[in-house]
Amino acid sequence: MSKTKYLDSLNRDGFVLIPSVLTPEQLSTLRRASAETITLARSGNWPYVRTLPKQFPPWNIEPGANPAAGGIWGVQFLMHPSLPNSSTFVKNYFSSGIADVVKELLECEDEELVMELFNILIRPDRDFELVWHRDDIPATATAEQELERLREPAWHAQWNLALYEDDSLIVVPGSHTRARTQVERNAGPFEKEIPGEIKVRMKPGDVVFYNNNILHRGAYVSTKERMTLHGSMGHSGGSRLRARNVLQHGIGEWVEDVDFSALDEAERKRADGMRERLIKMGRESGDVGYSLEG
Ligand SMILES: O=C(O)CCC(=O)C(=O)O
Incomplete structure (x- = not known):
């Protein structure tokens, strides 16, 4: 079997599904921590939420108002030092189970990894759909602009780890290597039948x-x-564009205070280095703006 089977799938399809990466005990610990976090957020007592019906950051949060009043579909900043269960999430984020896959996908070692984002996507308070998009290329891009951006190395790995069955992510396999077809460009944002689309079904x-x-x-x-x-x-080779994607979420304000005391020695060494590299990247990239509007 190929030593890079996950990377091969990611390169070919644009995604790779890996079954059962949690022990039953890890799953139940993460479910409990997540349920408490979501209760906190729905009750309006956590300021960092994805507000309905907004698609992309910045989230619609009025100073002094209940951030969850209009409904939410995600909770941001699971590693924030003020979040009661952050140590459970920190432990999962920096675990070898996740980091080893990322290192294969980015073809790098611990010394090149950079800490980024950790959020949870949740049952929305009312049915909700996201428009077709690429996270860091606007829909207004021409085919040439799309191709130019898609040819750049990714410099990051992104994942969804399901704690309950989840088939809400819909992708067009292979579309990460090509410009949109005319059908895709013409498709309305919520178009149901884009040729080749599939639901990613996770247990x-x-x-x-x-x-x-x-x-x-x-x-x-x-x-x-x-x-x-x-x-x-x-990956530490990443550029200002990647910094924009991460720092637009505001993580720079608290990352230095994230508590790594629940980690074992190897995880802690990994985490310390990853955080240092994020802070350095932030310092070097200045004002970064937002990637998408909507
Ligand atoms: O809900 C998902 O799994 C996808 C979320 C997404 O596309 C996004 O946050 O840009």
Whole structure:
């Protein structure tokens, strides 16, 4: 078997589904921590949420208002030092189970990994859909602009780790290597039948790593439980563009205070280095703006 079977799939399809990466005990610990986190967020007591019906950051949060009042579809900043269960999420984020796959996908070692984002995508308070998009290339891009951006190395790996069954992510396999077809360009944002689209079907404990510039969308049902950890890790070769993608979420304000005391020695060494590299990248990239509008 190829030593790079995950990377081969990612390169070919734009995503790779890896079954059962959690032990039953890890799954139940993460479910408990997530349920408490979501309760906190739905009650309006966590300021970092994905607000309905907004698709992309910045999220619609009025100073002094209840951030969850209009409904939410995600909770941001699981590693934030003020979040009661952050140590459970920190432990999962920096675990070898995740980092070893990322190192294969980025063809690098611990010394080149960069800490990025860790959020949770949840059952929305009402049914909600995301438009077709690539995370870091606007829909207004010409075919030439798309191709130019898609040819650049990814410099990061992004994943969804499902704690309950999840089929809400919809992708067009192979679309990470080519410009949109005329049909894709003409398709309305919520078009149901884009040729070749597939639902990524995950069981509890499965993880999918995907190129975030694959053409994708999300379709979420308010009656179906969803707790899907949504993370990314970078590579120190990454550029200002990647810094924009990470820092647009505001992580720079608290990353120095993330508590690594729950980690074992090897994980802690990895985490310390990853955080240092993120801070350095932030310092060097200045004001970064936002990638998408909407
Ligand atoms: O819900 C998902 O799995 C996809 C989310 C997504 O596309 C995004 O956050 O840009």
